[in-house]
Amino acid sequence: MFNIDDSFLMPDGARLVGRDADTVSFAVAMPVDERGFFGRQCPGCRLVFRIDADAFKAMADDAEMWCVYCGHCEGLGEFITQQQLERATSVVGDWGLQHMHRELGAALSGLARPAPRSGWGIGVEVHVDRSPFYPRPLPGISEEHLIRVRTHGCGKVRRILSVLTLCDG
Numbered sequence: 129m130f131n132i133d134d135s136f137l138m139p140d141g142a143r144l145v146g147r148d149a150d151t152v153s154f155a156v157a158m159p160v161d162e163r164g165f166f167g168r169q170c171p172g173c174r175l176v177f178r179i180d181a182d183a184f185k186a187m188a189d190d191a192e193m194w195c196v197y198c199g200h201c202e203g204l205g206e207f208i209t210q211q212q213l214e215r216a217t218s219v220v221g222d223w224g225l226q227h228m229h230r231e232l233g234a235a236l237s238g239l240a241r242p243a244p245r246s247g248w249g250i251g252v253e254v255h256v257d258r259s260p261f262y263p264r265p266l267p268g269i270s271e272e273h274l275i276r277v278r279t280h281g282c283g284k285v286r287r288i289l290s291v292l293t294l295c296d297g
Contacts, residue, residue, distance in 0.1 A: 136226050139263045142219040152223065156216045159269050167269065168193065168207040172200030176209060211269045222263040229261065 136144060146153035160166045165178035175197045187204060194201050233256040243251025 136223055137261055137263050139219065139222070139266045141266045142263075144223070152220075154216070154219050154223070156219050156266070158212055158215065167209045167212065169209040170195035170198060170200050171202055171206045173198040209269075211267070215267050215269065218264060218267055222261075226261050229257075232256075 141157040143155050145155045158166050160181045164181050166181050167176050167178050169176045172195060177196045191204055192201050193204050193207050236254045237256060239252055240254045241252045243249060
């Protein structure tokens with residue numbers, strides 16, 4: 129149900145990949161459909177299409193993607209669906225809760241002071257809830273069912289809403 133990554137509990141399908149003073153990086157698995165495709169959403173026209181996950185993994189990190197509907201061209205990371213974004217941000221939220229719980233617990237624990245033995249004065253007690261945190265399972269992806277077509281010109285296979293396609297190369 130979950131894994132322990134750098135002493136933080138992470139849901140299955142997510143892992144902490146890097147952390148320094150200013151940045152925390154995660155890897156979040158995105159599920160594919162029965163044929164190995166996963167969704168992309170054009171930042172221009174907002175329509176969803178699917179591409180082959182293996183072909184996507186083989187693309188360079190700085191590669192650009194073309195929308196099969198409107199021809200909009202941008203970096204790969206810009207073509208994320210709302211459901212994929214929600215899946216990724218749920219991991220960040222769970223990590224943030226755990227991190228803040230630790231940091232606040234450590235900071236507040238330092239404020240504890242016993243009451244003076246003389247009976248005069250004030251003592252401070254701090255109780256930090258130490259109950260275990262269980263991350264939420266990653267939300268699923270249930271994008272609309274799309275038809276499978278081969279684009280004209282380059283022959284790449286895409287899953288789209290209609291048969292109108294543009295070739296990206």
